[in-house]
Each structure stands twice: as structure tokens, then as C-alpha cells.
Amino acid sequence: MRKVYVVGIGQTKVKEHWERSARDLAVSSILEAMEQAGIDKADAIYVGNALSGELTGQEHLAALIADFAGLGGIEALKVEAASGSGGAAVRIGYLAVASGLQDVVIVTGVEKMTDLSAPATAEALVTATDDHYEAIHGLSLVALNGLLMQRYMYEYDLDRKDFAQFSINAHNNAVNNKYAMFRRPMTVEDFENARMVADPISLLDSAPVADGAATIILGSQNVNSAVEIIASAVATDTIALHDRRNPLFLQGACESAQRAYAQAGIGPDGIDIFEPHDAFTIMAALSLEACGFASEGEGVRLAMDGEIALQGRIPICTMGGLKGRGHPVGASGVYQIVELVQQLRGEAGANQVDCRLGMAQSIGGSGATTVTHVLKVPD
Amino acid sequence: MSLAKHWRLQRQRYRLIGVECEDCGGRFFPHRQICPQCKSTRVGPYQFEGEGKVYSHTVIYDAPAGYEQFVPYVAALVQLDEGPLVTAQLTDVDISDVCIGMPVEMVTRRLRQYGEDGLIVYGYKFRPKLKGDH
Numbered sequence: 174m175r176k177v178y179v180v181g182i183g184q185t186k187v188k189e190h191w192e193r194s195a196r197d198l199a200v201s202s203i204l205e206a207m208e209q210a211g212i213d214k215a216d217a218i219y220v221g222n223a224l225s226g227e228l229t230g231q232e233h234l235a236a237l238i239a240d241f242a243g244l245g246g247i248e249a250l251k252v253e254a255a256s257g258s259g260g261a262a263v264r265i266g267y268l269a270v271a272s273g274l275q276d277v278v279i280v281t282g283v284e285k286m287t288d289l290s291a292p293a294t295a296e297a298l299v300t301a302t303d304d305h306y307e308a309i310h311g312l313s314l315v316a317l318n319g320l321l322m323q324r325y326m327y328e329y330d331l332d333r334k335d336f337a338q339f340s341i342n343a344h345n346n347a348v349n350n351k352y353a354m355f356r357r358p359m360t361v362e363d364f365e366n367a368r369m370v371a372d373p374i375s376l377l378d379s380a381p382v383a384d385g386a387a388t389i390i391l392g393s394q395n396v397n398s399a400v401e402i403i404a405s406a407v408a409t410d411t412i413a414l415h416d417r418r419n420p421l422f423l424q425g426a427c428e429s430a431q432r433a434y435a436q437a438g439i440g441p442d443g444i445d446i447f448e449p450h451d452a453f454t455i456m457a458a459l460s461l462e463a464c465g466f467a468s469e470g471e472g473v474r475l476a477m478d479g480e481i482a483l484q485g486r487i488p489i490c491t492m493g494g495l496k497g498r499g500h501p502v503g504a505s506g507v508y509q510i511v512e513l514v515q516q517l518r519g520e521a522g523a524n525q526v527d528c529r530l531g532m533a534q535s536i537g538g539s540g541a542t543t544v545t546h547v548l549k550v551p552d
Numbered sequence: 553m554s555l556a557k558h559w560r561l562q563r564q565r566y567r568l569i570g571v572e573c574e575d576c577g578g579r580f581f582p583h584r585q586i587c588p589q590c591k592s593t594r595v596g597p598y599q600f601e602g603e604g605k606v607y608s609h610t611v612i613y614d615a616p617a618g619y620e621q622f623v624p625y626v627a628a629l630v631q632l633d634e635g636p637l638v639t640a641q642l643t644d645v646d647i648s649d650v651c652i653g654m655p656v657e658m659v660t661r662r663l664r665q666y667g668e669d670g671l672i673v674y675g676y677k678f679r680p681k682l683k684g685d686h
Contacts, residue, residue, distance in 0.1 A: 295616040305561055306582055307639050309663055311612065311619035316627050319610030327652050372611040415629055415637035
């Protein structure tokens with residue numbers, strides 16, 4: 174097994190890119206990352222993407238992107254795990270380099286999801302759920318999380334407004350990230366007055382649908398301000414929320430995190446910054462609990478007490494997270510790695526946290542796939 | 553829109569038929585080939601009674617395509633008396649009356665329609681349990 178380093182990063186802004194297609198976005202991020210890494214070719218490209226078929230009528234995406242990025246015939250494969258596709262692609266790239274079979278690997282996450290109407294996009298997003306027993310009942314992904322949030326509030330005697338700091342923190346950090354979709358701070362009043370999407374989830378609990386592409390270059394050499402990936406782990410849980418042993422505990426996220434901690438030889442106390450899958454405020458709270466940063470029912474309190482802010486005990490969403498930077502569904506997992514690399518290299522500007530170990534977690538659907546990576550500044 | 557897919561699911565959708573494990577006695581919905589509790593493959597059909605309680609609920613305002621006409625509608629996790637949770641809509645109920653713990657019973661209702669002249673899919677929803685109805 175070899176060490177694996179991130180030796181280059183690239184990203185597009187996250188927004189509604191009316192004038193750019195998936196291939197345009199992906200290629201831009203690839204060229205930027207390759208230039209930064211000082212390479213003009215690679216051994217393979219793994220593309221993380223969730224919905225190119227459903228939303229744009231295009232499957233076979235990796236071959237397409239390799240073609241248009243001028244990568245001439247290299248190994249190119251698409252990796253899909255719903256909203257965890259980005260993390261999953263990082264995982265496959267990691268396996269390729271760690272195994273010794275590939276030396277330089279491009280990992281790109283891309284999603285083009287703003288071309289269709291909101292109902293059509295919501296319909297595509299529920300392909301992440303159980304088609305036969307969840308989606309058919311008219312559940313949106315938001316509604317599934319609404320069921321979680323409702324039950325969580327009931328069991329732990331909380332109000333909607335107790336979740337506000339997750340979104341406020343994300344937006345505060347996004348202000349200083351030039352690639353972020355939302356660069357305006359959010360107030361508690363904004364949060365409390367937000368429109369309901371699937372009660373109790375409001376618009377401001379929810380990460381936005383958006384377009385974007387992010388790329389990392391993986392290599393086996395510690396060169397070029399490299400950041401080392403010291404742990405990579407994937408775990409699954411039941412596809413449907415109703416089959417979870419305890420719906421309020423993200424067992425897959427817990428197992429994935431535990432395997433990552435074991436591989437890295439650390440516990441949650443060793444993590445300086447965390448990029449969780451904050452697709453919804455409830456997901457951020459449950460992720461903190463599953464990863465051992467808070468006990469069950471206490472995740473919201475971390476936010477209320479300011480511990481998730483840049484100067485807190487466990488800063489999360491340091492460049493805006495899914496909520497503030499935006500959530501191009503299959504790309505988010507790669508944006509998380511890009512942002513950890515920026516932090517660990519000391520390139521995070523106004524959002525800089527003093528850190529040596531960062532963790533990113535990308536989740537598919539309501540928790541059926543979880544991909545966890547831990548990154549470290551090399552000694 | 554797949555007629556075959558919905559036809560295949562009629563035992564689950566109309567009669568709430570899941571499985572019972574011959575080895576550990578566990579009852580699960582929907583049907584699986586492998587018992588999720590003990591991994592045995594000795595499972596046989598089990599028909600659930602259709603009674604339970606609301607475990608959680610949400611009101612959907614932004615619907616996926618195909619469901620816009622029903623907005624606002626209530627989706628829920630229902631804990632069947634026999635143990636499993638199922639996902640379903642609640643029906644014949646005022647939104648403001650929905651609460652965790654509410655006793656409910658299965659009814660068969662239209663789940664969706666594929667276009668004006670298209671296939672109508674029926675299946676289970678749950679309504680508040682009617683008093684004195686047994």
C-alpha cells in the first residue's frame with residue numbers, strides 16, 4: 174500500500190451556470206487542477222456524478238469528459254452513489270493510487286442540475302431513495318429529512334429555530350469563499366421566517382441545487398504543497414429510512430467514520446476541521462453525532478453553543494459547506510476535499526483555521542452510503 | 553412509467569404482504585429473500601394487519617413531478633403494530649390533527665397517475681383509526 178497525496182486542485186464557482194454544460198464545467202476544473210499539479214497527462218480519471226442521465230439525458234459521462242478534456246484514451250469511469258458520488262469517486266481514485274496500480278489519477282465531481290424545473294429535479298433526486306417503497310409515495314428527499322427532523326425535535330424537545338446556527342455558520346463562511354453560491358450572511362430572523370418546503374424543513378435548512386465541478390489530482394509523491402489522504406472508508410446502511418435500526422442514528426456514517434479513525438490511528442478528538450454532508454440542518458446535526466463529536470441528541474447543541482464556528486471546538490463547513498457554497502449533488506464530495514486542502518495548505522484566507530487534520534464526509538441519499546476521508550499536512 | 557413494475561408490487565401495495573422468518577420469527581415489510589435479522593433464506597409470506605401509529609410526519613409543499621396536484625400532502629413513517637416501519641402518505645385527515653403517536657389504519661388509495669390518460673397506481677395510505685370500527 175502506498176501513501177496517497179492530493180497534488181493539485183481545481184474548482185468552478187457553484188451557481189446556475191446557464192451558459193455552461195456538464196462537460197464545460199468538468200473540463201475547466203480538470204485543466205485548472207492539472208496546471209496546478211504541473212501535469213499534462215494522467216493514468217486515469219474517475220468522475221463522480223449522480224444524475225447526468227436523469228437530468229441531461231447523458232450517461233457514459235466519464236468517457237465523454239476524458240474525450241473533451243483532451244485526455245486521449247485514458248482509463249475513465251463514472252462512479253455513482255447518489256449525493257455521495259463525489260466522495261465515492263475520491264475513494265476509487267484513492268484505491269487506484271494506494272494499490273500501486275496507478276501513479277497519477279484525476280478525480281472530478283460534476284453536476285449539471287439547474288436546466289429542469291424544480292419538480293423534475295426533485296423527481297430525479299428521489300432516485301437516491303427506494304423507488305418501490307419510498308419514492309412512489311410522493312416523498313422528496315427533503316421530505317425524508319423532514320421526517321427525521323420532526324422525530325428528532327420530538328425526542329429531544331427542540332424547536333425549529335434551534336437548528337438556525339447550522340445555516341448561519343455556513344453562510345458566514347461562504348461570504349469569504351469566492352467560489353460559493355451564497356455570499357450573504359443569514360440572520361436568525363431570515364431563518365425563522367423562511368418558507369416551509371417539507372415541514373419542519375424550510376428553504377433555509379436546505380442546501381441549494383446548483384451546477385459546479387471540482388477536481389483533485391492524486392499522486393504517490395509528496396510534491397507541490399501536497400496534502401496526504403491518511404484514511405478512506407465507505408460504509409452502507411439500509412437504502413430506506415424505514416428500515417434503519419434507529420432512523421435517528423446514521424449507522425453508516427458512524428461505521429465509515431470509525432473505519433477512517435482506525436486507519437488514521439486517531440479518534441474524533443484528533444480532527445481539527447470537519448466538512449460534513451450538510452444537505453439539511455438535521456443531516457449536519459446527525460453527522461456530528463454519528464462521528465462522535467456529540468452524543469445522541471446533542472448535535473444541535475454544538476451549533477447553539479457556537480462550537481461549529483471557525484473559532485469553535487469543531488469548525489464545520491469552513492468554506493460554506495453544502496448549504497453556503499452550494500450542493501451540485503455529485504460534485505459536493507470533491508468540493509469538500511478541495512476545501513480541506515485549501516485549509517490544510519494555509520490557503521483559506523479569511524476563513525483560515527489553524528489545522529493539521531481535516532475530515533470530509535459525503536453521504537448518499539438519506540444515509541445509505543457514507544464516504545469518509547481524513548487528510549493531513551505531511552510531516 | 554412501467555405497468556409491469558407496478559403489477560409486480562401489487563401484493564405489497566394492496567395487501568401489505570411482507571415476510572416472516574422461519575428461523576428467528578422476525579416479521580419484515582417489504583418482502584426480502586434474506587432475513588435482515590438473522591440472514592436466513594427460510595422466509596415465507598406474512599400479511600400485516602395494517603394497523604399502527606405515526607412515528608413521524610411531514611407536510612410536503614414542494615412536490616416531485618407527478619405529485620404537484622396533491623400539494624399540500626402529508627407523508628409519514630408509520631410503525632405497524634407488528635414492528636416494522638413503513639413509509640406512506642396519511643389521508644382523510646386534517647393536517648393540523650396529525651401528530652406523533654396517532655393510531656392509524658391502512659386503506660387503499662390512488663398513489664399517482666402517469667399523465668391524464670395514463671396508468672393509475674393504487675397502494676396503501678393510512679388514515680386515522682376510526683373509533684368503534686371493529
